[in-house]
Amino acid sequence: MQSNGITVTRVNGLIGAEIGNIDIAGELDESAIALITDAVAKHGIVYFRGQDLSPEAQLAFNNRFSLTGRPNENPMTLAQITMIEKEEQQLKNVGGGWHADQTFNSVPSWGSILAAKVLPSAGGNTSFATLAGAYDDLSPGLQQQLETMRAVHDNTRVITSMSQLPQYANVNIEVVRAAHPAVIRHPLTGRKSLFLNRGYTTHFEGWTVEESAPLLQYLFHRCERPEYQFHLKWQPGTVAFWDNLQVLHYAVNDYHGERRVMQRTSVAGVPLDEAGCTVAANTPAETPLAA
């Protein structure tokens, strides 16, 4: 696909595209923004090579994208730029497990934009997996059952793992919890997708954690199959933009002894229950969230 000279090239069977012939720090007209928006919604994750994004330029680029114009609700990152860093002496990294960003918020972020700033000499890739592709391959019976269900997400696992990282040792992160449909319709494409992830989804609403675990584990494993994945090999100047409503990601931690620094921003999302993301069967009940 090509528009204004900008190219969009699929890079895998079910997920991922490279966008070329564009300087995302430069002046972008509305048609370029629309093209990028469509590509993210269609391919789940897009990336740009050879960019030079200052924090200000990344914020300006980030803020051109919004599903609603609402401000992003993001209690974990009061600053708009988040630096994701792993130092030479560190063993744990940030994001080293399958998750989608901020699904524990009542308004999950739509997109994340990540720019490579310092890379290890090899490794440090990020893997992505399509939740929409995984949903498509479930049986009609399981699809219909999941469409009636809602799942609870919270940030306790990230608090636990971040508290072990030196840069977050003295940061007090509050527990945040929200329930969302287990299957959503994408607000831009209408495509159905699972909306669950190993990082933050704790149980199904109205079910206990113990009752939820077998089905959740089954679904996590389904979503993480290699067929649904794309592995981004970062280069200096690579910037990725992914869709947290339909894609999981995993920061691969295979570069001990080397430094990796990434610059992240979050694109505002929509309240899923209000934006046509619900399928008729999982419209929220009038009851409070399960604890």
Ligand code: SIN
């Ligand atoms: C994240 O989980 O958002 C970080 C991904 C990465 O550093 O590759």
